Amino acid sequence: MSPLLVRADLRTARPYDNRPFPSAGAPVAPLNNNESPFPPRGRHLEALRDAAAGALATTNRYPDTDLTALRTALARYVGHDVRPDMVWPGNGSNEVLLHLLLAYGGPGRTALGFGPTYSMHERIAAITGTRWAAGARGGDFGLDAETASAAVRAHRPHLVFLCAPNNPTGTPLDPATLDAVLSAAPGLVVLDEAYVEFSRLGSRAGMLSDHPRLVISRTMSKAFGFAGIRAGFLLAAPGVLEPLRLVALPYHLSTLTTAVALAALERSEELLAHVPGILAERRRVRDALVRAGHDVAPSDANFLFFDTGGDSTHVASRLAAHGVLVRDLGPAGWLRVTVGSPDENDAFLRTLADSSS
Numbered sequence: 326m327s328p329l330l331v332r333a334d335l336r337t338a339r340p341y342d343n344r345p346f347p348s349a350g351a352p353v354a355p356l357n358n359n360e361s362p363f364p365p366r367g368r369h370l371e372a373l374r375d376a377a378a379g380a381l382a383t384t385n386r387y388p389d390t391d392l393t394a395l396r397t398a399l400a401r402y403v404g405h406d407v408r409p410d411m412v413w414p415g416n417g418s419n420e421v422l423l424h425l426l427l428a429y430g431g432p433g434r435t436a437l438g439f440g441p442t443y444s445m446h447e448r449i450a451a452i453t454g455t456r457w458a459a460g461a462r463g464g465d466f467g468l469d470a471e472t473a474s475a476a477v478r479a480h481r482p483h484l485v486f487l488c489a490p491n492n493p494t495g496t497p498l499d500p501a502t503l504d505a506v507l508s509a510a511p512g513l514v515v516l517d518e519a520y521v522e523f524s525r526l527g528s529r530a531g532m533l534s535d536h537p538r539l540v541i542s543r544t545m546s547k548a549f550g551f552a553g554i555r556a557g558f559l560l561a562a563p564g565v566l567e568p569l570r571l572v573a574l575p576y577h578l579s580t581l582t583t584a585v586a587l588a589a590l591e592r593s594e595e596l597l598a599h600v601p602g603i604l605a606e607r608r609r610v611r612d613a614l615v616r617a618g619h620d621v622a623p624s625d626a627n628f629l630f631f632d633t634g635g636d637s638t639h640v641a642s643r644l645a646a647h648g649v650l651v652r653d654l655g656p657a658g659w660l661r662v663t664v665g666s667p668d669e670n671d672a673f674l675r676t677l678a679d680s681s682s
């Protein structure tokens with residue numbers, strides 16, 4: 326009965342599926358989700374525990390709806406003269422992107438993105454009944470200013486999604502492309518900076534003051550190693566964020582999440598100290614893949630996108646059988662692998678070489 330009662334546009338939809346290929350026992354190298362390989366330890370873990378304990382002592386009260394302390398800490402963390410009233414926090418960047426599409430998308434409206442890119446952008450558009458216009462990247466997975474602005478002029482979208490660095494390809498976004506999209510777009514331009522802490526180009530948050538229709542999404546899920554906590558945020562002009570109060574549920578961010586995120590932001594430098602090591606490992610894994618004859622897209626993030634030269638689904642399932650998890654998202658032949666700890670990366674390279682021979 327329920328398939329007939331459900332919204333017509335959802336009847337043929339499938340839920341988000343990130344289940345890896347089956348592996349025997351616990352995976353030795355979970356390199357499929359672009360997570361940090363390092364859980365909090367020692368005095369960092371202690372600080373998070375203290376913050377959580379403090380929050381638990383006030384569970385009878387609803388959270389602070391203004392989230393002033395968190396917005397202030399996030400603004401300070403981002404820098405670039407971002408003020409607390411330019412920050413909109415939520416349960417991961419996926420949730421704040423949902424808020425954005427609830428307020429600015431919807432039936433009769435269009436969002437444009439350029440594949441291959443982060444599939445949740447299209448999914449969140451679908452959830453909110455927003456039409457998705459699919460633009461395409463070049464053969465090298467880059468996106469040039471002309472292609473991007475031509476697509477914007479053709480579709481006149483209410484929202485344009487860009488991703489810098491782009492997931493799953495890892496490729497940076499040419500600053501000229503962002504400029505061209507900002508001049509051509511009639512609506513909001515959403516720049517997903519989930520991996521910006523790994524990026525040589527850095528955040529474009531400094532552009533917000535001159536570009537009132539630019540919205541940047543950020544997350545603590547990746548470089549911060551906070552994927553399990555669910556903390557993300559938008560950066561935009563206060564006037565763009567104000568309508569999000571109309572669509573977000575009251576008290577959407579729990580006291581516990583807020584307290585732990587604040588404690589992490591207080592020690593952001595120490596928690597991000599592993600980033601240079603990840604970048605060194607990225608170079609090492611990339612060089613090894615190239616030596617083994619694989620094409621590898623230029624990466625500005627904590628993952629690599631490489632051509633298996635064969636059946637990527639088959640390679641991914643063979644890797645998984647040995648406990649090495651990677652992501653097979655298309656295009657055909659290509660796989661995405663997260664840069665993990667040195668041991669995990671060794672396991673990946675060794676197993677890939679064995680699986681290919």
Ligand SMILES: *Cc1c(COP(=O)(O)O)cnc(C)c1O
Nearest residue numbers: 417418419443492519544546557
């Ligand atoms: C992982 C990822 C996110 C993170 O989403 P959260 O909801 O914050 O965990 C956002 N955008 C991109 C492109 C990602 O790859």
